[in-house]
Every structure is written in C-alpha cells, then in structure tokens.
Amino acid sequence: MVVETTRKPLNTDLDTTPPAPGDLELVRGFVSLHDHVEGTRNSVPPSLETVEWWLREHGLLTVDRTPEEADLRWAAGILEALRSRVHENMGRSPDPGSIDTLDRAARETELSVDFGAKALRSEAAGVRGAVGRILAVAFLAELDGSWSRFKECSSPTCRAVFWDRSKNRSGRWCTMKDCGNRAKVRAYRERERATA
Numbered sequence: 659m660v661v662e663t664t665r666k667p668l669n670t671d672l673d674t675t676p677p678a679p680g681d682l683e684l685v686r687g688f689v690s691l692h693d694h695v696e697g698t699r700n701s702v703p704p705s706l707e708t709v710e711w712w713l714r715e716h717g718l719l720t721v722d723r724t725p726e727e728a729d730l731r732w733a734a735g736i737l738e739a740l741r742s743r744v745h746e747n748m749g750r751s752p753d754p755g756s757i758d759t760l761d762r763a764a765r766e767t768e769l770s771v772d773f774g775a776k777a778l779r780s781e782a783a784g785v786r787g788a789v790g791r792i793l794a795v796a797f798l799a800e801l802d803g804s805w806s807r808f809k810e811c812s813s814p815t816c817r818a819v820f821w822d823r824s825k826n827r828s829g830r831w832c833t834m835k836d837c838g839n840r841a842k843v844r845a846y847r848e849r850e851r852a853t854a
C-alpha cells in the first residue's frame with residue numbers, strides 16, 4: 659500500500675478565516691483554496707497538489723490512492739465555478755458557463771436525493787465523490803439562502819472566501835486582524851498623505 663503524505667504544499671496558506679456554520683465550512687474552505695506566488699502575499703488559484711492535499715486533510719479522499727491528474731483538474735474547475743457564484747453575491751452578473759459546469763458536475767458526481775435522511779448524496783467515488791459532497795452542501799445553501807452570505811475578501815491580493823455574519827451584510831475582509839487591519843493601515847496612511 660502506498661501511503662501518500664498529507665504534508666501541506668509549500669505555497670499554500672493555513673486557512674485563518676473564521677469558519678462558516680456547520681457543513682457550509684466545507685464549501686467555504688474549498689472555494690477559499692489558493693496558493694501564493696512564492697515569497698509574496700499574492701494569491702493565485704490552487705495547484706493540483708494543493709487541491710489533493712485539502713481533500714485529504716478534510717477526510718474526503720482516502721489516503722491510499724493517488725487520484726488522476728485529470729480528476730484534480732476537473733475539481734479545480736468546479737472550485738472556480740463555485741467562486742463565480744460567490745462573485746454573484748457581490749453584485750457580479752451570473753456566468754452561464756459556470757452554471758453549466760455546476761449542472762454537469764451534479765450529474766458527474768451522481769448526486770441523488772435521499773428522502774429518508776432528507777439529504778443529497780453523491781454516489782461517485784474518489785475525487786468525484788469528494789466534490790459531490792461539497793456540491794450537495796452548496797446546492798442546499800443556495801436553496802435556503804445561506805449561500806448569499808458567502809463573499810470574497812476585498813483585499814486585491816486575497817482569494818479567501820468568508821461567510822458574512824454581520825447583520826447588515828457589510829463584511830469586507832476574510833479576517834479583521836489580517837486583511838482588515840492591513841486595509842485600515844493603508845487607509846490611514848492615505849489620509850495622512852492627503853493632509854500632509
């Protein structure tokens with residue numbers, strides 16, 4: 659048996675954004691996945707290695723099988739399609755291509771309804787099954803409206819997605835002490851410069 663390492667890839671951050679409620683955290687963590695341009699804070703889409711690492715870390719993939727690269731690439735595509743749904747929450751118009759991708763993914767992950775458990779289930783195995791579990795949560799969140807609280811961090815270098823808990827949905831940053839603080843410092847410096 660080949661045991662895969664679950665070591666964190668080099669350019670991946672540990673996620674410091676506060677968790678979304680319940681199962682929604684699975685979706686939030688997935689769509690937040692990103693790498694950094696080496697030695698900088700600039701976020702870029704996750705490498706396939708990062709996607710695999712994250713799925714393993716969250717117990718969605720068994721550790722003794724190496725997934726196909728094509729499956730990981732497919733998963734990364736679903737991640738981007740879900741992100742485009744997050745961008746809709748921030749006022750962008752719906753992207754028909756992304757919606758198609760998600761509809762297709764629901765079939766590819768063999769999502770089916772379970773009346774007894776009042777749940778959606780994925781009948782697929784491996785990476786498809788893992789993504790199916792995430793899609794099931796995302797779809798139910800769209801139905802009950804909780805999806806609308808997902809937002810992307812306003813920092814231009816950050817790809818983190820957070821669940822906006824604020825009453826008037828005015829949240830802007832993945833974390834107050836990280837991106838929020840840096841924005842405050844930047845705004846302060848700009849004010850200082852303007853008055854100097």
Ligand SMILES: [Zn+2]
Nearest residue numbers: 811816832837
């Ligand atoms: Zn951020």
